[in-house]
Amino acid sequence: xSVAGTLALxxxxxxxxxxxxxxxxxxxxxxxTLVGEAADWEFVFRNAxxxxxxxLLTVVLTVASILxxxxxxxxxxxxxxxxxGLLKRTVSAVGIVLRGTPIVVILxxxxxxVGVPQINLGVATVSSAMTAGxxxxxxxxxxxxxxIFRATLSSVDDGQLEAGRSIGLSRFEAVRYxxxxxxxxxxxxxFQNEFTIVLKDTSxxxxxxxxxxxTRGYDLFSEQTTAVxxxxxxxxxxxxxxxxxxxxxxxxxxxxxxxxxGESA
Amino acid sequence: xxxxxxxxxxxVSKWYGDEQVLHDVSFEMDRGDVTVLIGPxxxxxxxxxxxxxxxxxxxxGSIRLDGEEVLSPDLDVxxxxxxxxxxxxxxxxxxxxxxVGNVALGPRRVLGLSADEARERAEAQLERVGLADQLDSxxxxxxxxxxxxxxxxxxxxxxxxxxxxxxxxxxLDPELIGEVLEVMHGLVDEGMTMLxxxxxxxxxxxxxxxxVFLDEGHVIERGPPDQLFxxxxxxxxxxxxxxxxxxx
Numbered sequence: 001x002s003v004a005g006t007l008a009l010x011x012x013x014x015x016x017x018x019x020x021x022x023x024x025x026x027x028x029x030x031x032x033t034l035v036g037e038a039a040d041w042e043f044v045f046r047n048a049x050x051x052x053x054x055x056l057l058t059v060v061l062t063v064a065s066i067l068x069x070x071x072x073x074x075x076x077x078x079x080x081x082x083x084x085g086l087l088k089r090t091v092s093a094v095g096i097v098l099r100g101t102p103i104v105v106i107l108x109x110x111x112x113x114v115g116v117p118q119i120n121l122g123v124a125t126v127s128s129a130m131t132a133g134x135x136x137x138x139x140x141x142x143x144x145x146x147x148i149f150r151a152t153l154s155s156v157d158d159g160q161l162e163a164g165r166s167i168g169l170s171r172f173e174a175v176r177y178x179x180x181x182x183x184x185x186x187x188x189x190x191f192q193n194e195f196t197i198v199l200k201d202t203s204x205x206x207x208x209x210x211x212x213x214x215t216r217g218y219d220l221f222s223e224q225t226t227a228v229x230x231x232x233x234x235x236x237x238x239x240x241x242x243x244x245x246x247x248x249x250x251x252x253x254x255x256x257x258x259x260x261x262g263e264s265a
Numbered sequence: 266x267x268x269x270x271x272x273x274x275x276x277v278s279k280w281y282g283d284e285q286v287l288h289d290v291s292f293e294m295d296r297g298d299v300t301v302l303i304g305p306x307x308x309x310x311x312x313x314x315x316x317x318x319x320x321x322x323x324x325x326g327s328i329r330l331d332g333e334e335v336l337s338p339d340l341d342v343x344x345x346x347x348x349x350x351x352x353x354x355x356x357x358x359x360x361x362x363x364x365v366g367n368v369a370l371g372p373r374r375v376l377g378l379s380a381d382e383a384r385e386r387a388e389a390q391l392e393r394v395g396l397a398d399q400l401d402s403x404x405x406x407x408x409x410x411x412x413x414x415x416x417x418x419x420x421x422x423x424x425x426x427x428x429x430x431x432x433x434x435x436x437l438d439p440e441l442i443g444e445v446l447e448v449m450h451g452l453v454d455e456g457m458t459m460l461x462x463x464x465x466x467x468x469x470x471x472x473x474x475x476x477v478f479l480d481e482g483h484v485i486e487r488g489p490p491d492q493l494f495x496x497x498x499x500x501x502x503x504x505x506x507x508x509x510x511x512x513x
Contacts, residue, residue: 262405
């Protein structure tokens with residue numbers, strides 16, 4: 001929304017500056033500015049499959065990065081809450097570095113400095129740019145997700161852990177069976193944010209040459225410069241549908257696992 | 266007086282940092298005894314109770330339970346705790362589990378019962394505390410008194426040989442205290458060995474075999490309820506009992 005909105009506003013402003021013409025001309029111009037020329041929409045729809053491939057790449061990058069972020073970030077958050085010594089210090093330090101580094105830098109380091117290899121999955125080969133993209137976005141997401149889980153794990157009352165220990169559960173078991181189920185429920189709102197952020201940040205993989213949704217949009221309006229607004233509106237709509245549906249799905253998940261009469265998840 | 270062949274607490278001392286909260290506390294229990302720890306808040310009675318199942322660590326002294334040294338560094342605390350049930354002042358029910366889920370967790374995960382066996386045992390224990398009609402309720406859906414009865418059932422489901430009660434009625438509205446005390450009365454009648462921290466003096470008087478009065482971490486006086494309530498030997502005991510009585 002913000003990109004399209006800003007562009008539209010800029011266009012209206014420039015029109016107003018130039019606008020010495022009649023009110024009629026201004027209103028026609030406004031309509032054109034906000035919805036675009038029919039010919040340019042036709043251009044967008046003609047290239048919908050090109051953008052569709054980009055959208056698919058965006059989805060794959062998001063899902064893979066979020067999963068990697070969860071698999072690494074959840075244990076990292078648990079170590080920050082329950083761990084001690086060198087392990088805990090190492091995990092927090094790595095997290096601070098990852099959260100403090102711009103995502104472009106992380107991606108460039110992964111691709112050009114670390115030089116991750118391509119991965120052969122049998123059915124398909126994941127290019128080294130793709131691997132670097134997933135690793136970069138995934139590890140950064142892990143650093144953020146670790147903080148979501150650190151917060152929710154430590155938000156569960158100590159009495160819960162103590163009660164678990166009192167019936168003879170080990171510390172690990174008490175965390176696993178008593179604290180984690182409650183912490184995960186409380187993690188859903190933070191996780192929704194993280195999901196949305198990762199989805200939109202996938203566009204930054206253009207820095208390592210991956211043509212996801214936004215990059216492909218950029219390619220298109222470079223080709224037909226009158227269609228900037230139409231292309232931007234179109235891909236914004238795709239981003240919106242993706243974020244809206246996944247957020248609603250996570251809302252549903254939260255409702256499904258909500259504790260009756262308890263705090264809402 | 267007990268000869269302490271079941272639980273023998275000897276000269277237990279504990280510090281939090283530089284502050285000593287227990288000073289050479291000693292008392293004994295036989296199997297089937299009910300001992301009530303009383304004393305002003307901050308006197309160390311809850312801490313003493315928690316040392317028995319090692320939720321708190323005593324630094325000095327000895328606690329022998331059924332011939333085994335509880336304070337031994339070699340002891341597996343999880344083995345100890347599966348035999349010593351605990352009921353908390355704040356209930357501490359697992360918020361994400363139903364009443365049955367709360368009670369079944371220990372049998373399932375600690376004792377290794379099948380899901381069906383664990384549920385069966387949980388249902389039986391909830392029936393025992395009068396909650397057969399609330400099996401699938403979540404803690405937040407239950408009254409305080411019901412929650413505490415689930416807490417008792419959760420501890421009982423492990424078939425403990427000793428039950429620890431840490432101010433089980435202190436967080437309850439007055440009208441809900443009765444139902445919890447009733448369940449505890451039932452346990453006394455069944456011969457359960459119970460170590461209880463409470464401010465419910467009439468309950469203590471009715472069921473206790475021995476009362477231990479603690480103040481500032483010291484055992485000031487102990488003895489059978491009649492003696493302690495009617496003819497306290499120490500002035501401090503008398504003053505405490507008067508203060509409590511004036512609130513009743």
